[in-house]
Amino acid sequence: MIRKLKRLVQKKVEMEHQGSSLPTQQHPLFPDLSDNLQVFQSIYSKCADVIFRTFVTSEDSKMALIYISGLVNSSGIEEMVIAPLMRLGESERVTIKQIEEKKVFVAQTSSVVTFEQCLDAISTGLPVLLCHNETAGLSLGLNKWEQRAIEDPITEVTIRGSRESFTETLVTNLSQIRRIIKSPRLKIEMLQIGEYTKTKVAISYIEDLTDQGLIQEVNNRLSRIQIDGILESGYIEELIEDNPYSPFPQLLSTERPDVTCAALLEGRVAIFTEGSPFVLIAPTTFPALLQSAEDYYQRFLSGTAIRWLRYTFFLISLFLPSLYVAVLTYHQEMIPGNLIYSMSSSRESVPFPAFVEAMIMEVTFEALRESGEYNKFRSASDLKPGPEQDDSRNP
Numbered sequence: 001m002i003r004k005l006k007r008l009v010q011k012k013v014e015m016e017h018q019g020s021s022l023p024t025q026q027h028p029l030f031p032d033l034s035d036n037l038q039v040f041q042s043i044y045s046k047c048a049d050v051i052f053r054t055f056v057t058s059e060d061s062k063m064a065l066i067y068i069s070g071l072v073n074s075s076g077i078e079e080m081v082i083a084p085l086m087r088l089g090e091s092e093r094v095t096i097k098q099i100e101e102k103k104v105f106v107a108q109t110s111s112v113v114t115f116e117q118c119l120d121a122i123s124t125g126l127p128v129l130l131c132h133n134e135t136a137g138l139s140l141g142l143n144k145w146e147q148r149a150i151e152d153p154i155t156e157v158t159i160r161g162s163r164e165s166f167t168e169t170l171v172t173n174l175s176q177i178r179r180i181i182k183s184p185r186l187k188i189e190m191l192q193i194g195e196y197t198k199t200k201v202a203i204s205y206i207e208d209l210t211d212q213g214l215i216q217e218v219n220n221r222l223s224r225i226q227i228d229g230i231l232e233s234g235y236i237e238e239l240i241e242d243n244p245y246s247p248f249p250q251l252l253s254t255e256r257p258d259v260t261c262a263a264l265l266e267g268r269v270a271i272f273t274e275g276s277p278f279v280l281i282a283p284t285t286f287p288a289l290l291q292s293a294e295d296y297y298q299r300f301l302s303g304t305a306i307r308w309l310r311y312t313f314f315l316i317s318l319f320l321p322s323l324y325v326a327v328l329t330y331h332q333e334m335i336p337g338n339l340i341y342s343m344s345s346s347r348e349s350v351p352f353p354a355f356v357e358a359m360i361m362e363v364t365f366e367a368l369r370e371s372g373e374y375n376k377f378r379s380a381s382d383l384k385p386g387p388e389q390d391d392s393r394n395p
Helices: 002-017 033-043 074-086 097-102 113-123 170-180 212-223 233-240 257-264 291-298 299-331 339-348 354-383
Strands: 048-057 061-068 110-112 128-131 138-140 186-193 200-208 252-254 269-273 277-281
Touching: 033 048, 033 061, 033 128, 048 074, 048 097, 061 074, 061 113, 074 097, 074 354, 097 110, 097 128, 097 138, 110 113, 113 128, 113 138, 128 252, 170 186, 170 200, 170 257, 186 212, 200 212, 212 233, 212 269, 233 269, 233 277, 252 257, 252 339, 257 269, 257 277, 257 291, 291 299, 299 354
Parallel strands: none
Antiparallel strands: 048 061, 061 128, 110 138, 128 138, 186 200, 200 269, 252 277, 269 277
């Protein structure tokens, strides 16, 4: 049996190198611990960060822990798993069910009965405990890795409102939403996308506020994605939008929890991606792209006035260059005499027509905007005084 499984694993590797994939099959664990370890060691060959920790609690009771270094809480494994099991008596035999219920001090545990379940748990940082003469293992909720703390929003800065932003950790992002919307009607469905990355994607919505057809459509589009890996929410945005060649965004992306909660309360769907601080909001409209997070915190008179002012300047920036080219090229009679003389004298040294001049101006403004967008945070950090320049530290 173990030889058959080895051949199957080897065949899968060969077919993956050839560019094809093998249908996923559920292979149960073997009763013999050494057979299970042999299979896992063949799968994780040349993986120096995968740890196989075997120990003996009694003469007939052998156990093994499999985990990835750097993704687990090592001190928790020693204190909550290995230490209680090593204190078992020489004649005391326990089953995997008894270990789960009485012996390990871990809040979250789950039974795994197939190799695929074990591989999924190990890949997500959950240690897997295997016992001899047991056809089931135990995944332990002891995953832990370095993560970025919650910081101020970078792309959506406001004067009034929340100072929190999403991080790259999915659990942290979902907890921020749960902290704001405390109703049990807030639903979160979990998916896994990517053949190699197996990225966790969460769909969040409020029951009774969100249309069921919208929820079903989002689930259908996400389930149809076939890709090697998802590294950022932008991958998903490109794969589920209606018109990939449209210049307008068809999904709203935000890094603010308050904006996401406001969208959920409006009956929309939020899509969270593991490893990305940006959340996708579906569906979105063109006016929603011109809204600011601060609009929700102002009085309706000032908020409406600022929003209309934003629309006005958007129309001016959209039509003024073309109006300038049209009037200056074909309708000079519309310009007052003193102004046309001043414009003519100022354009004598310009070797380009009005259209080329307007295009150069647009490209220059866009280049300056892009340069400022990427360098403003670096400039701000350069202006901060260092330890040797901070006068407050030198009495």
